[in-house]
Amino acid sequence: MVGVGDRSVALHPVVLPVSVDQQRLRGREKVAALRARARDALALSAGYAGLRLGPLAKDDNGAPLPSDGVYWSLSHKSAYVAAVAAMRPVGIDVERIKPVSEGLRRRIAEAEEWALAPAEEQHTFFRFWTAKEAVLKAVGTGLVELSQCRIAQVSAADTLLLHHGGRVFTVRQRWVDTDHLVAVTTDGAPIVWHITTQLQQKD
Secondary structure (H helix, E strand, O other): OOOOOOOOOOEOOEEEEOOHHHHOOOHHHHHHHHHHHHHHHHHHHHHHHOOOOOOOEEOOOOOEEOEOOEEEEEEEOOOEEEEEEEOOOOOEEEEEOOOOOHHHHHHHOOHHHHOOOOOOHHHHHHHHHHHHHHHHHHHOOHHHHHHHOEEEEEEEOOEEEEEEOOEEEEEEEEEEEOOEEEEEEEOOOOEOOEEOOOOOOOO
16 A cells, blocks of 8 residues: 555656647647646556546645645646656656746856756756756745745756755656656655657557
8 A cells, every 4th residue: 555655655757748739729728638638647647656536626826736645746838748646745847948048047046056057058947947846846836936946956967956945855857858858856756757759549
């Protein structure tokens, strides 16, 4: 039986591709399609982890509420969705790599944080961005506390340590393809990635 907060239990983040037809949608119709696709990924994550999800709900600030004791997090971009379910607070984020302004770069991290990372600025920006988004999702505050979430260490090509609220968070990352990066919080649990880049026939 899976115990609450059991760190020996693996996390199973799932990334799924979005169909071309769904990518062509616009406005609310596209948002609804991406959310539905992300919930497909969430169901898979829960299944891999041996967890049973109940109804999904959010608080007044839009943060996911535990579902029958199961914590969950979703993320979606035009080409991919990502999701993870766990018996402890968790956050996930997927982003497409693209040019960013100097103003946004300054907003996402301080000079001391940039000094921790390699010179490849565009990739570093999205490593920092996805990591911070994942942490802020895990704590349930969202971007309102972005300035309070700081990169503490770039410990490996796929691992960052972050400080927020007096706590240290570990974030693991994986390239989905050459243009998309996914990040998930972990408190020491092993991670089994489930990344699909091509649509199956049934999709």
